[in-house]
Amino acid sequence: MWRLAAWYAWTTDLQTYEYLPALPETCLPSGSDTNTGSSSSLSRIKTWLDICTSSHPACSQAGSQPPPLPTRVIAVGQKGSSRCHLVSGKKKHGYYATLSHCWGDSKNRPLTTTEQTLRSRQQGIEDEELPKTFQHAVQVCREIGIEYLWIDSLCIIQEQESQEDWAKEAPRMGLVYGNSMLTLSAAAAANSTQGCFEERLGLVFWPCPVVLSGQACYLSRYPTQEEELHGNPGDLERTLRNSLARRAWVLQEQVLSCRSIIFFEDRLIWRCATLSTNEKYPLGIPHAPNISVDNQRLMHCIINGIASFMPKDLGVDIYTCWYRMLEDFTHRSLTYDEDRLPAIAGIAKRFGVIVNDSYHAGLWRRDMILGLLWHPTSSSPTQTTKSARAPSWSWASLNCGVNYLHLLSAGSDAGRIPFSPLVDILEVSDPTTCENHPFGVTSKASLKLLGVLLTVVEDDHEDSGLALAENATRFAGNIEDYSQDISRWHSDSPAQTALVCLPVCVRHDPYHQGIRGDGELYKASWEKSLKTGVDEFKQFNRLFCLVLQAIEGKQGTYSRVGTCTIGKHKTIEISRMAFGERRSLTIV
Structure with missing residues (x-):
């Protein structure tokens, strides 16, 4: 399907684009433009680069002097x-x-x-x-x-x-x-022998100049639904599918790079803070992109302090952007598992400066409560051990994908679901393991917390596989959604293993059963229930916990073995306990 596009300039919230005829003639496709490395393709790259460096203030490098070269x-x-x-x-x-x-x-x-x-x-x-x-x-x-x-x-x-x-x-x-x-x-290449350039017909992608009823016009393909809704030039999904996007190290390259040219099998894609486009829209898509749906570009703007580019009403929560990036990162592949922390260290270093926060084994001190509640994805391979490169409470201790979907806002909403902490972090001990690489390699960090511990046991008769050991009856459903970090079931293991449960926070869910409510209202009701014992919105308040195991010979010291949620009928009772007789404990 085709749409007529007027000859005059496209205007967006970012800038006004010049007439297409103002492009150098060398950019225009011809019958010989049959390769993404053709002379006209390379001319387009140079033109995009020239436009970016000369007219994109958000993308300009500081000062006019060239940067220091790498080693x-x-x-x-x-x-x-x-x-x-x-x-x-x-x-x-x-x-x-x-x-x-x-x-x-x-x-x-x-x-x-x-x-x-x-x-x-x-x-x-x-x-x-x-x-x-x-x-x-x-x-x-x-x-x-x-x-x-x-x-x-x-x-x-x-x-x-x-x-x-x-x-x-x-x-x-x-x-x-x-x-x-x-x-x-080199997005189309699975290895270095395949190259950046691929055969294609450039004329297929370029807007076609025609004259209709004496009026000069452009014909271009009708925008896809992705383009209409989000302003992305139809390539976001394609970007996420290619071989390069499945490498963990590449995420850092994508986020930190000021500008990128991506060589796909049939097209060139340009990406910078100001513009994400391809040859279908050589001077930019004709409306401003919704940056909130492109977390890589959003993170790039955040760590580079490009606040002027982001809409004022975006409602961006910086830590939520970090967690979404972690989900992407941990689902990518690493040749060496030891690179789990180093492969994201460059982003962490820049991010820490922006948020003025300290980084410990992949988590941030000021958002540690939520950061602790990651869990492995259901598609992750069965694990039998945790790596000593990071403490048990860090996502970096596992070689599998993790997510925070249970605590982040739904859809493209970048805000936070309100939650209330049930523990206090007393101390984070994080001895330096590498002077030259404080954000990567390994971490021997430990956490000292103040909270209440509940005894639990693994129980086949419970749907979740876990039950409260005190004052509990089978089939009570007191514990829901028990997610183990590693497989704990072995042929020589006992049928039940004593564990403890640490209530960490209560989520005040504004998206309960697909209905958007008022999270702050639910939070206020929960706070009132701490005194009265009655919560009129208890179905909207859910309690999240860490499941821990005592370390033999070290009193008061535990390792993390998973996460779980407490049934809504127990939220008030457990919340009130969490503010009662607390004890200090250390998680390593």
């Missing part, structure tokens, strides 16, 4: 060159691009720099020695005039027994992508 970069050479060099970036400034790519399996390992090959890489690398993805990235830089290129496998020394270079460079990854002029994302 090592690839000098790509001029147009027509057939050789590039690995050079030192120490004490130098310049504009450079970064490559975001899939390493692939061991059979398709990308070209690397090792201690043995470092000297030869500095002497020069012929283009034909580079895998196709690297060749294409070098070609793009030459064509659009970016002097340097950073590729992780070539610019960080690999296969070191001591991992010394990786230990130094990993903490700098946030700066590498944050200072990059442009990130090139």
Whole structure:
């Protein structure tokens, strides 16, 4: 289906776009535009880059001076060159691009720099020695005039027994992508041999100029429902499906990069804080994007302080954006499970500055109550152990996806569901495990809390598999939705294992059974019930708990084994207990 688009400029809340004819002629497609790496495709990239750097205040890098170069970069050479060099970036400034790519399996390992090959890489690398993805990235830089290129496998020394270079460079990854002029994302390639460029017909995507009844017009494809509702150029779902988007390290690259050009199998997509578009809308979609549905761009704006771009009525809750990003991150793959914390450390460092908060094993001190209540997703593989790289109360201790859906707002609403804490955090002990990498590697943090402990047992006869041990009868349904962090059922295990339950908070749910209510009203009713014992809105107040197990030989010390919710008929009783005789406990 086609829609007529007027020849005059499209106007949005962000800016007024120039006439399409004002684009350089080299951008216009022709019958020979049959590849995403064609001369007209590369001209479009350069034009988008020029528009962004010259007329997007939110995207402009601070000052007019080029940024410091990373420790090592690839000098790509001029147009027509057939050789590039690995050079030192120490004490130098310049504009450079970064490559975001899939390493692939061991059979398709990308070209690397090792201690043995470092000297030869500095002497020069012929283009034909580079895998196709690297060749294409070098070609793009030459064509659009970016002097340097950073590729992780070539610019960080690999296969070191001591991992010394990786230990130094990993903490700098946030700066590498944050200072990059442009990130090139090879989204269609599963490994470095497949390249950035793909065959396609460029004319299919470009608005078609026609003359109807003497009036010059453009014909373009009718906007999709996604475009009409959210202002995204029909590529959000496609972005989430590609191979690159399934890599955990890439999320950091996507969020921290100032601007990106994404090479899909049939189109180019441009993304920056101000504009998310493709060749279907070469000068931008004709209405302002709803940034709240694109958490990556929203997080980019948050950590870069680009508040002027976000609508004033967005109602953004910064920590909610963090939790949504965590859900995305933990469902992505890592070649090395030990990278669970390092792969998100760059974002954490920037985020911590913005919220002025301290970071402990992947959780934030000022929002620790909610942060503790993650749970593994139902699609996660069965786990038998937790990793010692992080404390048991951290999502980073598991090698599976986690979510916070039970505590976050529904749909695209970025606000918070009101909740009331039932514990006090007395102390967070977090000894430094790596001086050069405080936001990554490992964490030996522990929590000292003040709260009430309820004895519980695992019970096959209960639907949840868990029951309150004191004053409880079977089939009472006192405990709901028991979610285990790891599989605790083994052939040599006893039928029942004594555990404890720590009430953490009460959620005042404004979305009960699909009906949006007033969470603050439910909260007020719950607070009143602490004195009266009667809650007129008890069905809207739900109690969330941690399930803990005592550590043998360490009095008052526990490890987390899961989460659960208390049945609504017990919320008032347990809430009143939680403010009664409390005790201090430590979770490690």
